[in-house]
Amino acid sequence: MTVSTLLQRRHKVLGDQSPLFYDEPLHLVRGEGVWLYDINGKRYLDVYNNVPSVGHCHPHVVAALSNQAAKLNIHTRYLDEGIVAYAERLTATFADPLDAVMFTCTGSEANELALRIARFASGGHGVIVSDYNYHGNSTSLAEVTTALPAPEPFGRHARAVPIPNLYHAKQGVSADQLAEEYAAKVAGAIASLKADGIKPAALLIDTLFANEGLPRLPAGFVDKAVALIREAGGLFIADEVQAGFARTGEHLWGHQAHKVVPDIVTLGKPMGNGHPLAGLVSSRELIESFGRNAMYFNTFGGSPVAAAVGMAVLDVIENEQLLANAHQVGAHVHTRLQKLAEKHAIIGDVRGKGLFFAMELVRDRASKEPAGAEARIIVNTMRENGVLISKIGPADNILKLRPPLVFSIANADLFVDTLDHVLSRL
Structure with a gap:
């Protein structure tokens, strides 16, 4: 061929x-x-x-997948110890109050669900993103995407803010000044939403800003941006699809490089080493509050096979x-x-x-x-x-x-x- x-x-x-x-x-x-x-x-x-x-086709992950697939693969409406054990181990890697998980199959689903939760919890609808972002391919996410072409127009309810990069900073501008300058752009986006009668619901960012090319950030910028969205009544969603699972070599999660704990963390790609496994981690209080008002169920998300694969990935990260x-x-x-x-x-x-x-x-x-x-x-x-x-x-x-x-x-x-x-x- x-x-x-x-x-x-x-x-x-x-x-x-x-x-x-x-x-x-x-x-x-x-x-x-x-x-x-x-x-x-x-x-x-x-x-x-x-x-x-x-690693491609890691033997421990392949064995976990095939062994569980040979025993049982069903959805989460039945009790399964493997699913619970994986959820316990995964959430234990996060700081308080991030102690509960909702499983999906893809990062797009995870970010879509995170926006639904943020809008429910905040009572708002507005979303602030970075100005060269990609968080998924649903309609809601396409409406806030700036890195890829899409037939959906950028949403009236959305604002995109530029991200500081020390490499491109003007000569004579200090890192502290740069952090303040770009935090002011987040404040401006919030004010713009409010001027249009739109209450902010979320700041959705990858804390490494991978699509922007991993800019060298001035210290404190992310912390300032998060403080602003929370002051406006919105939530901070950290997209860990690229930054998470030990990628940075400093922390298991990319957001841990900043002095702030997200309200919601979304996970994807590396979570299953190629198997479709994704999800979000938040507080049990927030997840249960949302669940009482919007029944969430994902047929394939967090299945026994997916949980076995996810557990095996954590095994390899730890053991190796x-x-x-x-x-x-x-x-x-x-x-x-x-x-x-x-x-x-x-x-x-x-x-x-x-x-x-x-x-x-x-x-x-x-x-x-x-x-x-x-x-x-x-x-x-x-x-x-x-x-x-x-x-x-x-x-x-x-x-x-x-x-x-x-x-x-x-x-x-x-x-x-x-x-x-x-x-x-x-």
Whole structure:
């Protein structure tokens, strides 16, 4: 089966707008750890996918899935000890008052449900998001999305605020001044909603701002923004789909880097290592209050198989010390990328936490003109050289680097050496 033939068949049944990575689509047939293999047996180092967070086809996760699937798989309207045990273990990783969970299948469902709860609890409808965001593909979420095109217009009930980035700060502006300046933009968004007769319900953000390219934030900005939304009667929803499950190497959850506990935390992708498992964590009081007024049920969310998979993912994170690995290997990657930036002028900024990095590419370091076309060439050339990465940002000029958490020092060196090789031949 050639790539061209399979692509034609795909277009006939999925449509030609179903997105694919790379100029030449990649036909993968197998995965193991940090490696992916194509139809011809070529091996690729995965430096992009956070869905298989503990590694592609991890044996412990696969065994948990198959063993439970061979015993029982039903929904949560029946008692099941595995579901309860997983919920207990998951919620124990959060600070008070986050002590209860609602399961879904996808991050979109989790964020949609979080908005419903926030609107119920606040009595408001307005939503504040960042100005280059993606939180899911339901109608409600499409109406507040700013990073992807959608036929739904940006909602009258929504406001998008820019996020501070120390790399792009004006010369002479301190970090404290930048935090205050951008917090004032959140205050302005709240005032704008109120001026239109719309009560704020939620601030919905990824605390790493991954889609924006992991900007280096001034300390205190998120805390100030959260204080403002709560003062206005709204709730803080932290989207941990990209930031969570030990990704940052410092904390299990991305929001723990800030001095604030969310009202609702949404979870997805890495939660099931590729199995459709997602959900939200909040206070039992808030979840029960919502449940008394809106019966929530998800046929496949939090099934016995999903719970077994989720438990296995937590086992691997703990037993293989992947939080510490993300910290150690991430520090090594950061050091090597900084040295690479000294060699290649196209690298304007290197930033990130743990095993999550962004490299902003520029044509000129003084003007910081985005090097979007160059980023595309680099991503595709890296793929030709057996390393998979991607790109993000409003100008598509930020390399997005987010490997499975089992990434090793040797894997990191192979990645950086390959990137050095590709950059040298631009």
